[in-house]
Amino acid sequence: MAGARGGCPDVCPTLLYTDARAAIRQLTEAFGFTVRSVHEDEGGVVAHAELVQGNGAVVLGSKGRGGVFDTAMGDAGPAGVYLVVDDVDAHHRRAAEQGAEILMPPTDQDHGSRDYLARDREGNVWSFGTYAPRLED
Template sequence: MSDDNIPAPTVWPTLRADDARALITFLVDAFGFVEVAAHGEGAIIHHAELAWPEGGGIMLGSHRDDGSVWTLRPGTFGCYVVTADPDGLFARAKAAGAEIRQDMHDTDYGSRGFAARDPEGNLWSFGTYRGEPRTV
């Protein structure tokens, strides 16, 4: 799929991290996200965007307990990500040291995938299931 066919994301799952720079590096190395932007000062990341090569992306930043609406606890995020190559991604994640929480498996609804945790404790599930067709 060429970049021209990938729609711009309109929903951005968002998470916080104790070590945002290390998490960004892990998500790029282990899962194949692409770092698009990272704004901050020193070790603090105020805002980062990571693109998923098959469409969509996530936003993240350093955890800070400043009373803002985005004061989320690190390690409490969970996300399902669609991939056309779950077996290749599974091998990549294992090679990068991801904590595999559910081995590669096939579901009764036609998906093939696996689940892993990142170093911050967030749960990532990857699979081929794209959701049910929309009727509206």
């Protein structure tokens, strides 16, 4: 998956938040992301942030900054994002302990995955599970 791009994923969900700093705190503390970078504008507003987990990444920024992407997104959302995790139950415990809104506890699915669902503070739905889509045969 990452070979041609030197470790960079080809798909990155991109989300805008009213309070991007609070989103970064929740994604790191409750969902286990690691901050790769945070870029602020002259006023100290988060213009662009990259958070990673495993071999994937999510890009986020602040709503209301103007520009083409901000205008196109408008009041879009919530979005749904799925992440593969090795230990769903441990991941769920961490999220619950950090106060994340749990929509579905860890559940075994008919297609063989074990998943749980949580909602972030601005309404995006995050699915965490053991199912990892194969990109190559």
